[in-house]
């Protein structure tokens with residue numbers, strides 16, 4: 461099944477088509493570094509990682525960016541509260557984001573751009589918007605004029621009930637959003653010089669300009685938590701699409717929230733779970749499995765019972781894995797039906813609960829065979845391939861600890877050559893290789909699932 465993703469632009473699952481062959485460019489809105497990211501933030505960050513891994517599973521070469529928001533009101537409040545510098549606060553929490561990401565096995569991104577490193581480009585970009593009559597200045601603030609951009613409202617219907625930012629500032633239209641904020645007293649030393657006076661860029665401009673600079677303003681997929689759809693993604697895309705001929709992104713994916721007692725887990729509500737502590741108490745594999753166990757578009761409530769259930773699931777996988785002997789998966793080049801069902805579930809808009817279900821029913825089937833003593837080499841190879849495939853996405857088991865293969869390297873190499881001969885329909889060579897293996901004490905049988913190897917008794 462080809463990869464399908466739910467696109468927030470059309471509110472439909474669509475077959476994924478990349479802009480340029482097997483290359484895919486993705487951007488996810490990253491952490492605001494005034495605090496350590498909580499478990500809710502990591503639900504979204506692990507979802508970015510899931511998307512990256514599923515794209516790779518489909519043979520795409522990904523180029524990914526997750527930004528670091530290191531200019532923001534909340535950061536300035538923290539700097540003032542702690543009487544310290546911007547860098548002191550942001551570098552501490554950026555490090556914490558990086559360490560926790562690696563502990564949760566999030567694959568490194570190609571870029572983790574910091575907003576502070578792109579301020580010159582942001583000033584240039586805002587000037588271009590002014591020159592094109594899309595933005596205007598008022599009291600040293602620069603606003604994007606939504607009236608001037610007829611496509612404003614791609615994610616929402618524009619009406620008076622919408623969330624309005626910076627209502628205390630004078631602007632032409634209450635929905636106009638801020639591109640540049642004039643320096644205020646509380647900003648202290650946190651400001652940049654521009655042709656409009658001292659100030660700093662607005663959040664929506666930060667992401668827009670980082671995407672413009674890194675990806676020439678064109679992405680295959682843009683992701684974020686659902687709370688970012690409006691106004692952040694609306695505003696991010698409006699300002700950039702107003703001056704370029706193409707879309708900012710063809711697909712927009714949004715992850716639902718992690719809740720606590722039906723309320724969004726958030727720093728400001730104070731109901732957040734500390735990821736470091738949770739990992740320390742349970743191990744990172746259990747936390748990662750918990751974050752992946754629900755579909756990314758469903759709301760999930762955090763509770764200890766779910767963590768305990770994940771612990772049981774991991775124990776079951778590890779018990780199963782302890783029966784599996786490492787094998788050269790090249791021996792069996794074909795994926796079995798079970799493997800394909802797992803892939804299909806993930807390709808159906810990253811359906812992790814369904815993929816887990818497929819994997820666990822396979823584990824149960826194989827455990828039964830192990831208990832009945834009917835687990836053969838072919839089952840072992842299938843199980844090994846499945847464990848590797850499973851781990852390429854979920855990454856929660858230590859495959860290095862599997863039992864080592866007893867099949868000599870020479871025999872494995874002959875099997876690989878024989879598979880190649882069979883793929884080339886060179887039956888003579890295939891038969892010769894079978895005879896050679898037989899002389900060495902190994903019986904090969906061919907089945908729909910590939911070659912089965914048995915040691916002569």
Ligand code: AMP
Nearest residue numbers: 490491492500501504684685717718725
């Ligand atoms: P922030 O650090 O607040 O800028 O958020 C970083 C990312 O985490 C954004 O994509 C948010 O949408 C996402 N996020 C924040 N809270 C939650 C939550 N409770 N559940 C899932 N994602 C969240």
Ligand code: ZN
Nearest residue numbers: 489490667692
């Ligand atoms: Zn963003």
